[in-house]
Amino acid sequence: MELHINGKSYEVHAEPDTPLLWVIRDELGLTGTKYGCGLAQCGACSVLIDGVVARACVLPVAGVVGRQITTIEGVEADPVGRRVVDAWVRHQVPQCGYCQSGQVMAATALLRETPHPSDEQISAAMVNLCRCGTYNAIRAAIHEVAGQAGKSSTALNEAAGAEDTGRAQA
Amino acid sequence: MNHTPDAPALEADEEGFPTGDPANISRRRFLTSSAGVAAGAFVLGVGLPVGEARAARAAAAPMPAGTRVPAFLEIRPDNSIRFQSPFVEGGQGIFTAMAQIVGEELDADPSTFIVENAPAGNDYKVLSIGMRITGGSMSVRLSYPTMRRLGALARQMLLEAGARQLRVPVSELTTEPGRVVHAASKRSVTYGQLAGVAMDLPVPAPDSVKLKDPAQFRWIGKPVQRLDVHDKSTGKAVYAIDCRVDGMLHAAVQHAPRLGQTVGGIRNEAQVKAMKGVHSVHRLPGAVAVVAERWWDARRAAEALQVDWKAPAADSTARVMPADFSTKALAAQLERMPGPGENAENVGNTEAALKAAHKQVSATYHSQFVHHAQIEPPSALARFNADGTLEVWLPNQAPELFQGDIAKRTGLAPEKIIIHSPLLGGFFGRHFLYDGGTVYPQAIALAKAVGRPVKVIWSREEEFLRDPVRPMAVVRFRAGLDANGFPVALEAESVTEGPTEGIANKRGDKMDPTALEGIAGKAYAIPNHRIAQVYAKQHATLAYWRSVGNSMNDFIYESFLDELADAGGKDPFELRLHLLQGNARLTNLLRAVGELSGGWKRGPYIAADGTRRARGVAMASPFGTEVAAIAEVSIEQGQVRVHEIWEAIDPGSIVNPAIIEAQVNGAVALGLSQVLLEEAVYEKGMPLARNYDMYPILPLARMPRVHVRIIESGAKMGGIGEPPLPPVPPAVANAVAHLTGQRVRSMPLSRHVFKS
């Protein structure tokens, strides 16, 4: 089977029903895409298939032959992905970082589809789990990419330097 | 982040702690034992041959932990600095904090640091309690002077080298970030240029260097950017699950349904061996493993195994899970177990004061089993090398501890065991040494059996089957109020097994402080109180979970305190202020969180969006830090919606306010997750949930806004990772109780339907 990943072609030999996740991680050594649940529950394995976010842990590899696959390793080649990564760094989003490949892919897919998402749209689209609780930083970073930072009725809780973070000397 | 007992717990427990002390760490091991680091990496001035004499000298002379500069720092010609961290990074930001602390005294910009987790070795046991563990929010607060001094020692070595190079007395030299400067002649040399000479110098006497005046700090106390954020945003960060070596095979396991069961027979072994990609099938203690060229093939085959499991031997001393165990039955059993238990605190005459009280209040609270549910499933990679060494890549929070355990299991000398500690894909207490809850014994056994390196990954389902859980507790309260409605007596009997007791599988000589922390040690002035534990073994394997005992006990205590306020006709915020009279630090903290929320108001009130809301308050004193939180909630279709969390945190003094704010956010998320959603339910000896579908954790859509105020009171430095969690669940429960009139005395609140 031939796969198109991040603009390159790869010949792979896995069984056709092997989930794409394990082909890209084990056979191709692209370990940026993570395994968390294997059940389409957590989103750690999120990749883009023809620009749409998908969960690679439940996607048989045979089904994506001939499609354009983007993994986290290729995200910065996408102009939206690049801005998402920049915003992730500015907002210092990751903690342990394990879920963040998937978060970045999900945010990239959202912003490609909906350049100016509302809070509700962000809540609906960003369903990837983060056990470290980076959700407010994720929301703020997405708003920033959308150019909406500060405009939202929701006061954004910036990862660093939030206005309502005070330091007091006692 | 850091989820092991607090310092006193470790101190109290140190004897029973397997330290795995390698008696004689040789210099050579430093040079060979770090992933991807060339020999010489641990000396200042990499690239220069390491002199035999230096190596011998280094090996021969034991030095106090945290002083052997070349074991920690490599300064490269381009002025980048590779730092071997005694602490593992699991999201808490410790790599960045270490770069700030060491960089401050070294006079080197933290952004020039490349940080990795140091190999096992005595030099890295830098905690003031004489050991090395990343946990209990201890890393910074118990190594701060040592790590500052390390940076100062390295700076001194660079100054000496600079004096030789510039041929001036060292007293005429100063430093600017990354360089030694001779102001008089306007000359300077970069650290990178000096490192080669500096490494040949002896490390100065530890007390010969002077630390900076904190007023001069350039990086400590500033929101320095984290070092790992770009890598973690682009998939480049490497976790244990990502590690690979040449010739490696993959393995998956099927665990026995219940801990303690052993493999009887495998009914379809021949068929499984014939499955595509399968290399071999192996019987392990309490599990069957399939080794394959690819993990997915191994996993599919492991799931297909039909194993007959044998009951544990009747005389088994290991912890075993009974076939009829259920969390429901355990809760009922805990409720029935009588007091008085063993007292942790007994002040005044509680019984008499209760009798004499104007009004008595009693209530029973429960805490639930919860999973760590870190998103990275556990894994381990083992490789036996031709030179007789064994290398293991594994998630862990104490390399020497795991090295010692592996030595015991394999019979190898500790110095033959090379521990690699990659980034942790979530911390939360999961990466301590838990019997039956760790992967590396399987990886080692399989690597040995097949004669090739093997990486074992537990599927999420196998992880939830073996993840050790936070203990259950039933806490019975009785309290007495005086005629003015103020509490004068409080009795708490917690029927539970502490996590440390559970891990040891026995009671220690002393009480387990992690069982009662959050109920014991309260700052409130209640003149008569008795706090006791009724020891009750729980069968399930137990673990530390972020903020350990506090994470459940503060929910319990702070909820009951609101019940006392209501019973006495007091506002809960005012009652806390009253009980903290004379305690300036906590009074200030509570006032600060009130102010942060725009002034304390309990509600209920109608918000701008038309929802009816109320607020709750709670406090906690975990891991040397003081915290207070206010939650604002409403009810949406019978379920709790949390809109805002305001939290004030006083860790005494701080290193990085941006990381603290991130940690507060993360702790709020985890605290909300456990109070709103989480419970690991067992039936017939097995957890019902084997994946996130049945064990929901907080999603983005339920994350409230979080407002943080950091207070530097100047008190002794406290922890950061664990402390912000405990006040969050009770603040929410207290708000819900006030809004709905329904006082829920157990978590999670999702088990109830609320009317607003």
Ligand code: FES
């Ligand atoms: S690993 Fe695919 S959604 Fe969790």
Ligand code: FES
């Ligand atoms: S950053 Fe750790 S799980 Fe999201």
